[in-house]
Amino acid sequence: MARIRLIEPVTPRLVLRQWRDTDREQFAALNADPVVMEHFPAPLTRAESDAMVDRLTARIDADGYGLWAVEVRDTHEFIGFVGLARPTFETAFTPCTEIGWRLARAAWGQGFATEAASAALDVAFGPLGLDEVLSWTFMGNLASRAVMERLGMTRDPADDFDHPRLPEGDRLRRHVLHRIRGAMPSRPPTSSVEVYPRRLALGYTSTGKCGSQGWPVSTRWLRLLGDEDRRAGDEPAPQR
Ligand SMILES: CC(C)(COP(=O)(O)OP(=O)(O)OC[C@H]1O[C@@H](n2cnc3c(N)ncnc32)[C@H](O)[C@@H]1OP(=O)(O)O)[C@@H](O)C(=O)NCCC(=O)NCCS
Numbered sequence: 001m002a003r004i005r006l007i008e009p010v011t012p013r014l015v016l017r018q019w020r021d022t023d024r025e026q027f028a029a030l031n032a033d034p035v036v037m038e039h040f041p042a043p044l045t046r047a048e049s050d051a052m053v054d055r056l057t058a059r060i061d062a063d064g065y066g067l068w069a070v071e072v073r074d075t076h077e078f079i080g081f082v083g084l085a086r087p088t089f090e091t092a093f094t095p096c097t098e099i100g101w102r103l104a105r106a107a108w109g110q111g112f113a114t115e116a117a118s119a120a121l122d123v124a125f126g127p128l129g130l131d132e133v134l135s136w137t138f139m140g141n142l143a144s145r146a147v148m149e150r151l152g153m154t155r156d157p158a159d160d161f162d163h164p165r166l167p168e169g170d171r172l173r174r175h176v177l178h179r180i181r182g183a184m185p186s187r188p189p190t191s192s193v194e195v196y197p198r199r200l201a202l203g204y205t206s207t208g209k210c211g212s213q214g215w216p217v218s219t220r221w222l223r224l225l226g227d228e229d230r231r232a233g234d235e236p237a238p239q240r
Contacts, residue, residue: 004061004062004063004064005064006018006060006064007064007065007123007127008068009068009116009119009120009122009123010073010119011115011116011118011119012115013072013073013074013112013115014070014071014072014073014112014115014116014119015070015071015073016068016069016070016082016083016116016119016120017068017069017071018057018060018061018068018069019053019056019057019060019068019069020069020078022078023053023069023078024049024050024053026078026079026104027049027052027053027069027078027080027081028044028046028049028050029104030080030102030103030104030105031043031044031048031049031052031102032044032045032046032049033104033105035105036102036103036104036105039137039138039140039141039144039172040172041166041170041172056069056081059085065083065084065120065123065128066083066084066085067081067082067083067084067085067100068081068082068083068116068120069081070082070103070112070116072107072112079103079104079106079107079112080101080102080103080104080107081100081101081102081103082099082100082101082102082103082113082116082117082120083099083100083116083120084097084098084099084100084120084123084124084128084133085097085098085099085100086098089163089164089165090164091161091164092161093134093159093161093177096132096133096134097124097128097130097132097133097134098133098134098135098136099117099120099121099124099133099134099135099151100135101113101116101117101144101147108143113147114147114150114151117147117151118151121133121151121180124182125182125183130182131181131182132179132180132181132182133179133180134177134178134179135148135153135177135178135179136161136163136175136176136177136178137175137176138163138172138174138175139160139174139175139176140172145176145178148178149178151180152180153178153179153180154178154179154180155176155177155178155179156177156179157176159176159177159179160174160175160176160177161174161175161177162174162175163175
């Protein structure tokens with residue numbers, strides 16, 4: 001069976017990487033913060049937070065990407081997660097790939113979520129070859145909606161939906177849906193992102209500009225072969 005390449009994007013200020021046991025305490029603290037968890041049904045207990053780390057770690061092991069742990073490069077501080085996921089619930093727009101984020105309060109207001117999410121989109125539209133990435137949140141989660149907008153994602157109010165995992169009458173049930181396509185001119189330039197899988201170094205530069213906005217519209221991949229040749233089918237699985 002083909003081995004999955006681990007993708008760990010690097011941005012100017014951040015690294016998106018596989019989870020470590022040392023992240024657990026900080027992650028539990030942010031999951032227990034009622035302000036961070038305001039738009040979720042409830043804060044998480046330590047056990048629930050640890051179980052989430054286990055699930056996210058397993059997904060990245062299996063697929064090579066996922067909801068990565070985010071670390072500040074200068075300080076090596078763990079600040080939360082950003083990345084890609086495939087929802088397990090069924091609704092009009094599934095199956096699909098979702099982009100999501102959750103950062104500790106001290107890391108808000110510095111552009112970290114948007115910077116990390118831009119890197120995740122570069123992975124989605126680069127090595128994963130996806131056409132479209134979606135994001136959704138409770139209608140009242142304005143901070144999360146602002147990240148979607150900063151990324152160039154667009155919302156059609158006709159796509160608004162009631163989250164199927166939440167019961168009728170739940171305060172968080174009504175959600176907005178944002179979309180972005182790989183070659184959309186609305187996508188802001190991101191591209192100092194470098195992607196470093198473990199054994200096969202992949203880097204890319206964005207080339208080409210689109211119209212007056214000047215957003216990158218094409219991505220040129222540079223493959224720097226490492227200790228083994230790339231084999232067909234050796235990419236992370238985009239979707240199941
Ligand atoms: C959603 C969430 C990640 C957004 O974090 P955020 O810090 O507001 O988002 P960004 O990283 O895009 O940062 C943008 C802010 O940083 C500021 N900023 C400072 N330096 C910046 C820089 N170099 N680049 C970009 N923005 C910068 C912007 O002005 C903006 O501030 P403003 O909101 O006061 O206008 C955060 O609120 C969170 O973790 N919430 C709880 C979890 C959650 O709800 N997740 C989503 C569930 S669907």
